[in-house]
Amino acid sequence: xATNPSWLLQSYPSAMPTAENWALEERPIPEAAxxxxxxxxxxxxxxxxxxxxISPAKNYxxxxxxxxxxxxGGIGEVMISESPDFKPGDIVMSDHFGWQPFSVVPAASAExxxxxxxxMQSALSYLGMPGLTAYFALxxxxxxxxxxxxxxxxxxxxxxxxxxxxxxxxxxxxxAVAGSDEKLEWCKELGYRTGxxxxxxxxxxxxVATACPSGVDVxxxxxxxxxxxxxxxxxxxxxxVVVVGTIxxxxxxxxxxxxxxxxxxxxxxxxxxxxxxxxxxxREYETAIAALLSWYKQGLLQTREDVAEGIEAVPHAFVRMxxxxxxxxxxxxx
Amino acid sequence: xATNPSWLLQSYPSAMPTAENWALEERPIPEAAxxxxxxxxxxxxxxxxxxxxISPAKNYxxxxxxxxxxxxGGIGEVMISESPDFKPGDIVMSDHFGWQPFSVVPAASAExxxxxxxxMQSALSYLGMPGLTAYFALxxxxxxxxxxxxxxxxxxxxxxxxxxxxxxxxxxxxxAVAGSDEKLEWCKELGYRTGxxxxxxxxxxxxVATACPSGVDVxxxxxxxxxxxxxxxxxxxxxxVVVVGTIxxxxxxxxxxxxxxxxxxxxxxxxxxxxxxxxxxxREYETAIAALLSWYKQGLLQTREDVAEGIEAVPHAFVRMxxxxxxxxxxxxx
Numbered sequence: 212x213a214t215n216p217s218w219l220l221q222s223y224p225s226a227m228p229t230a231e232n233w234a235l236e237e238r239p240i241p242e243a244a245x246x247x248x249x250x251x252x253x254x255x256x257x258x259x260x261x262x263x264x265i266s267p268a269k270n271y272x273x274x275x276x277x278x279x280x281x282x283x284g285g286i287g288e289v290m291i292s293e294s295p296d297f298k299p300g301d302i303v304m305s306d307h308f309g310w311q312p313f314s315v316v317p318a319a320s321a322e323x324x325x326x327x328x329x330x331m332q333s334a335l336s337y338l339g340m341p342g343l344t345a346y347f348a349l350x351x352x353x354x355x356x357x358x359x360x361x362x363x364x365x366x367x368x369x370x371x372x373x374x375x376x377x378x379x380x381x382x383x384x385x386x387a388v389a390g391s392d393e394k395l396e397w398c399k400e401l402g403y404r405t406g407x408x409x410x411x412x413x414x415x416x417x418x419v420a421t422a423c424p425s426g427v428d429v430x431x432x433x434x435x436x437x438x439x440x441x442x443x444x445x446x447x448x449x450x451x452v453v454v455v456g457t458i459x460x461x462x463x464x465x466x467x468x469x470x471x472x473x474x475x476x477x478x479x480x481x482x483x484x485x486x487x488x489x490x491x492x493x494r495e496y497e498t499a500i501a502a503l504l505s506w507y508k509q510g511l512l513q514t515r516e517d518v519a520e521g522i523e524a525v526p527h528a529f530v531r532m533x534x535x536x537x538x539x540x541x542x543x544x545x
Numbered sequence: 546x547a548t549n550p551s552w553l554l555q556s557y558p559s560a561m562p563t564a565e566n567w568a569l570e571e572r573p574i575p576e577a578a579x580x581x582x583x584x585x586x587x588x589x590x591x592x593x594x595x596x597x598x599i600s601p602a603k604n605y606x607x608x609x610x611x612x613x614x615x616x617x618g619g620i621g622e623v624m625i626s627e628s629p630d631f632k633p634g635d636i637v638m639s640d641h642f643g644w645q646p647f648s649v650v651p652a653a654s655a656e657x658x659x660x661x662x663x664x665m666q667s668a669l670s671y672l673g674m675p676g677l678t679a680y681f682a683l684x685x686x687x688x689x690x691x692x693x694x695x696x697x698x699x700x701x702x703x704x705x706x707x708x709x710x711x712x713x714x715x716x717x718x719x720x721a722v723a724g725s726d727e728k729l730e731w732c733k734e735l736g737y738r739t740g741x742x743x744x745x746x747x748x749x750x751x752x753v754a755t756a757c758p759s760g761v762d763v764x765x766x767x768x769x770x771x772x773x774x775x776x777x778x779x780x781x782x783x784x785x786v787v788v789v790g791t792i793x794x795x796x797x798x799x800x801x802x803x804x805x806x807x808x809x810x811x812x813x814x815x816x817x818x819x820x821x822x823x824x825x826x827x828r829e830y831e832t833a834i835a836a837l838l839s840w841y842k843q844g845l846l847q848t849r850e851d852v853a854e855g856i857e858a859v860p861h862a863f864v865r866m867x868x869x870x871x872x873x874x875x876x877x878x879x
Contacts, residue, residue: 263809268809432808435806435808435809439808454808454811454812455812456812457808457809457812460808460809464809467805468805468806468807468808468809469803469804469805469806470803470806471801471802471803471806472769472802472803472804472805472806473802474766474769474773474788474791474794474802475597475602475769475791475794475798475802477788477818477819477820478788478789478790478791478820478821478822479820479822480820481819481820481821481822481825482818482819482820483817483818483819483820484811484816484817484818484819485811485815485816485817485818486811486812486813486814486815486816486817487812487815488812488813488815491815
């Protein structure tokens with residue numbers, strides 16, 4: 212009989228999570244009720260937003276309780292369908308996959324994954340949540356004009372790598388902030404004009420100024436923290452800041468974030484700073500996926516994955532992604 | 546022969562300005578060159594934005610240098626006109642009046658003041674810069690919907706008193722933050738539903754929550770500081786924050802503003818935080834003034850002035866306005 216080792220949340224991390232915040236426990240293979248699917252997990256996605264769900268602090272979605280099965284994005288094969296929309300053998304994506312080999316997901320949360328145009332796991336990266344986030348955060352919330360400088364933090368990450376390439380395709384001037392010279396080199400291959408290594412920079416404000424000689428028009432902020440300050444202090448009049456993620460706060464989600472406040476600068480520049488959540492754009496997913504897929508098929512989108520293997524690897528893969536130790540979209544293959 | 550005692554900037558205040566930052570010096574009555582007007586000052590306006598101009602820190606407009614004549618908004622009578630657009634005896638408003646009894650202003654900066662519909666000095670308050678700021682900050686940048694809660698700081702001030710009344714006229718739900726119970730009482734007479742006294746509140750976050758039981762949809766932020774925090778921590782999903790002024794920082798304009806940062810909250814609420822500068826709306830002044838004047842003539846706009854007298858009083862009036870000791874639009878009558 213198949214086993215189903217499942218990751219349960221054991222403790223809330225007060226600082227950077229460690230693999231010890233979860234425990235791997237044998238669980239029975241769950242049963243699909245009406246409107247549900249039993250799926251065999253093929254890929255799991257670990258993403259920055261999940262840090263906010265393992266915190267007792269208020270978030271945009273309900274968090275996990277201690278003892279809960281961890282859930283997140285995944286791709287799997289339908290074993291049993293209690294929904295007329297899916298049949299056994301279908302490949303589906305859902306953001307309700309458990310961190311376990313066999314999962315039950317609501318059919319309403321599932322989308323079919325077509326594997327003819329791109330590898331299956333693309334639905335978890337450039338054709339899925341990170342790609343859509345890049346698309347809408349940059350184009351709909353940031354709204355750069357041709358030639359404008361777009362600064363992107365976590366530029367080699369799952370969202371950043373796509374945002375930078377869309378910026379290049381659209382004729383904006385993308386500049387990367389990333390955590391290693393190796394990542395920056397790759398960012399330039401993707402079409403970023405230049406970049407700043409925030410781990411080795413002795414003066415982030417000055418280095419962003421050098422990288423953006425005409426100032427920053429749009430900042431796609433995947434990080435918060437000191438990179439946010441450097442962007443704000445280089446922001447042009449009528450600059451736009453899209454707050455997509457706050458991964459620089461991953462080690463202190465439950466603590467007040469104290470630092471430089473930029474209200475004078477916001478007033479002086481008439482900046483627009485706007486929080487971004489992908490769910491708000493659901494009605495336009497189809498358009499965006501068509502655009503992303505078309506760019507991919509034309510060879511205009513490169514992507515990079517960082518793949519861990521096996522159910523045992525999931526918490527470790529999640530933590531290394533939070534620390535920026537991954538290089539490319541972090542996935543776990545089962 | 547008439548004398549022309551004029552206020553010159555003597556020193557940059559590093560904290561809250563005092564009258565000692567200026568010196569009153571006798572100056573000759575200036576001569577109007579081509580395109581200029583010699584005006585006899587009747588009213589001077591002291592406004593929060595002028596704090597930023599007596600700081601060596603970067604601002605949206607060039608600041609005063611040490612020894613410079615202070616300039617700001619005023620109303621006066623044209624004595625000598627070197628412009629075809631004005632003649633002696635005309636009453637004009639300009640934001641280039643010196644802090645002095647006789648001033649030369651560029652004719653291009655001057656607007657005729659009609660005194661038939663409202664008292665002359667209205668052009669410095671509800672029919673001028675503060676009224677226009679309230680109008681555009683609330684309606685064009687904040688964009689509340691009918692029934693939404695609009696929190697307004699410095700609610701009894703020159704901008705706040707008008708913003709609150711426009712909110713009431715338009716069917717929004719205005720809530721005041723002000724610095725005395727007397728001011729709050731008056732705010733309620735203006736149509737604010739309720740208010741919070743930020744000087745006596747022991748817990749501003751809780752008191753704003755009580756005053757705004759449905760949360761804050763739009764925040765017209767004239768202050769920054771702890772009131773900004775209380776608004777952010779009560780901001781609704783898709784809340785809008787219009788950064789109009791930062792008077793709570795008046796005592797430390799040249800120092801970094803360190804405090805709570807709200808990037809997680811911005812993301813979670815998908816807030817839009819936007820800096821506001823009146824100049825950006827110049828093409829629509831006429832429409833706005835027509836609306837403000839119409840409301841005034843219908844008896845829908847009450848206003849309150851705090852009038853100091855004589856050229857000697859100007860720095861003191863400016864400082865007491867920065868400290869919130871004024872009650873109503875602070876003016877100086879000459």
